[in-house]
Amino acid sequence: MPAFALDLAAWLGARTDVVYLIAAILFIVGIKLLSSPETAAKGNFLSAFAMFLAVGITLLSGQIVDFTWIAVGMAVGALIGIVASRLVKMTAMPQMVALYNGLGGAASALVATSEYFRQLPEIGPFLITVILLSLFVGALTLTGSVGAFAKLQELVSGRPLVFPGQHWVNLVLVLAVLGLVVGVFLEPARQPLFFALAGLALVLGILVVIPIGGADMPVVIALLNSYSGVAVSLTGFVLANNVLIIAGSLVGASGIFLTNEMCVAMNRSIWNVLFGGFGLEAPGSGAGAGAVAGDPQGQVKPYTIEDAVTVLENSQTVIFVPGYGMAASQAQHAVRELGEALEAHGLQVRYAIHPVAGRMPGHMNVLLAEANVSYDLLFDMEQINPEFSRNDVAIVIGANDVVNPAAHEDPDSPIYGMPVLDAEQSRTVMVLKRSMNPGFAGIDNVLFLRDNTMMLFGDAKTTLNRLIEGLKQ
Numbered sequence: 001m002p003a004f005a006l007d008l009a010a011w012l013g014a015r016t017d018v019v020y021l022i023a024a025i026l027f028i029v030g031i032k033l034l035s036s037p038e039t040a041a042k043g044n045f046l047s048a049f050a051m052f053l054a055v056g057i058t059l060l061s062g063q064i065v066d067f068t069w070i071a072v073g074m075a076v077g078a079l080i081g082i083v084a085s086r087l088v089k090m091t092a093m094p095q096m097v098a099l100y101n102g103l104g105g106a107a108s109a110l111v112a113t114s115e116y117f118r119q120l121p122e123i124g125p126f127l128i129t130v131i132l133l134s135l136f137v138g139a140l141t142l143t144g145s146v147g148a149f150a151k152l153q154e155l156v157s158g159r160p161l162v163f164p165g166q167h168w169v170n171l172v173l174v175l176a177v178l179g180l181v182v183g184v185f186l187e188p189a190r191q192p193l194f195f196a197l198a199g200l201a202l203v204l205g206i207l208v209v210i211p212i213g214g215a216d217m218p219v220v221i222a223l224l225n226s227y228s229g230v231a232v233s234l235t236g237f238v239l240a241n242n243v244l245i246i247a248g249s250l251v252g253a254s255g256i257f258l259t260n261e262m263c264v265a266m267n268r269s270i271w272n273v274l275f276g277g278f279g280l281e282a283p284g285s286g287a288g289a290g291a292v293a294g295d296p297q298g299q300v301k302p303y304t305i306e307d308a309v310t311v312l313e314n315s316q317t318v319i320f321v322p323g324y325g326m327a328a329s330q331a332q333h334a335v336r337e338l339g340e341a342l343e344a345h346g347l348q349v350r351y352a353i354h355p356v357a358g359r360m361p362g363h364m365n366v367l368l369a370e371a372n373v374s375y376d377l378l379f380d381m382e383q384i385n386p387e388f389s390r391n392d393v394a395i396v397i398g399a400n401d402v403v404n405p406a407a408h409e410d411p412d413s414p415i416y417g418m419p420v421l422d423a424e425q426s427r428t429v430m431v432l433k434r435s436m437n438p439g440f441a442g443i444d445n446v447l448f449l450r451d452n453t454m455m456l457f458g459d460a461k462t463t464l465n466r467l468i469e470g471l472k473q
């Protein structure tokens with residue numbers, strides 16, 4: 001390295017906290033920019049640059065004894081990151097985010113363990129407290145996130161898994177955790193207790209996630225995201241590293257805000273989500289054509305593309321309602337093209353975005369932005385719901401739970417009280433999906449049997465392309 005570069009590195013290395021402060025300010029500005037789709041890409045870049053600064057200055061700080069394992073770790077991590085960014089499909093992003101949360105937790109638990117053994121036998125009360133907290137939150141985040149990953153990847157059932165006395169088992173485990181924390185705090189050299197605490201935290205992570213299912217998963221994912229931030233922040237206290245404390249707190253706090261937003265979107269309290277065992281009483285899934293529980297009189301009415309084109313040609317307003325099926329079928333570009341074709345026919349086109357549509361917060365916004373749909377056409381649930389009763393056609397593209405009228409019509413439904421998009425109030429509702437299968441929450445949808453509903457069965461992208469063709473003729 002040239003001499004001036006070495007001088008600069010040494011100069012910067014002596015000012016670690018100043019660079020940490022700059023990084024922290026950039027993190028905050030980055031998060032602020034992430035709050036709007038227009039500035040989100042800039043915010044992402046700024047935050048990544050801040051992280052680069054923080055990592056770079058830590059490496060230059062003169063505290064690293066040997067760079068070998070750091071280099072190996074960075075090479076392996078970069079390789080996994082590059083491969084994942086190329087191979088993981090957009091539909092699998094929520095699972096990947098869940099897994100990354102878990103890895104953040106694992107890193108915190110490992111750092112806590114290594115510091116524990118490095119400092120033994122004498123560890124002061126503050127340090128042992130943050131080591132134990134970092135171990136506990138990190139380990140719980142790891143297994144909780146792996147559980148969320150397994151549910152989202154459908155490796156295990158998305159339905160809540162409960163067993164008799166579950167709350168009591170959890171209570172006993174929490175009391176045992178408290179006992180172990182006190183035991184190690186009073187006598188830090190009690191290594192078996194330290195490992196027992198790690199084991200219990202891992203078990204609790206699984207037990208916390210398995211009873212949650214159905215439509216409540218977004219809340220859990222946001223909460224685990226917050227836990228991973230808390231774990232990182234605690235690691236900052238363990239290592240006395242300011243940037244970890246700040247960055248972790250930012251993630252922890254924004255995760256809590258997101259959790260709250262998700263709870264509001266579902267009209268549920270966090271206690272209700274964590275201890276409610278949502279979806280247990282849900283009617284059976286996959287009721288099959290024409291047999292939706294709760295509305296046995298209804299009839300499914302499959303229509304042809306020609307029928308749908310005729311209705312569209314005689315309409316003035318259309319509201320698209322995208323859901324997970326749009327992501328699964330990668331239909332976002334076809335949606336934009338159909339929107340443009342309808343506008344060319346003189347129709348007013350808008351998009352209704354439900355906060356938990358898809359499988360991660362902001363999922364629909366990301367996909368529609370990728371397809372260059374103008375932000376001005378996207379409307380939140382509160383803005384668009386009053387519009388449905390004045391609207392001609394609602395085109396529901398692979399959405400199911402977020403348009404289920406049972407949420408405000410059927411007090412026995414597990415999703416009763418959850419705010420949904422009132423698509424059924426449109427003059428005509430076109431539903432694009434492949435079958436009568438239920439959505440993520442596993443509950444049937446009476447919307448599909450309504451007199452004003454036209455079912456257009458098939459893959460969403462194929463159906464949209466056929467509609468575009470039909471409109472051209």
Ligand code: NAP
Nearest residue numbers: 215323324325329358359360361400401434435439440460
């Ligand atoms: P949904 O209720 O999960 O329904 C998606 C529908 O898409 C299914 O009924 C499926 O029906 C259809 N579909 C799948 N592949 C398709 C394809 N190729 N073409 C056409 N249709 C296809 O979706 P949603 O209405 O967006 O609701 C989201 C659900 O996920 C909520 O319950 C929410 O709580 C939950 N969740 C959300 C998040 C989040 O953060 N947003 C995270 C975790 C869970 P067919 O099989 O019949 O085609």
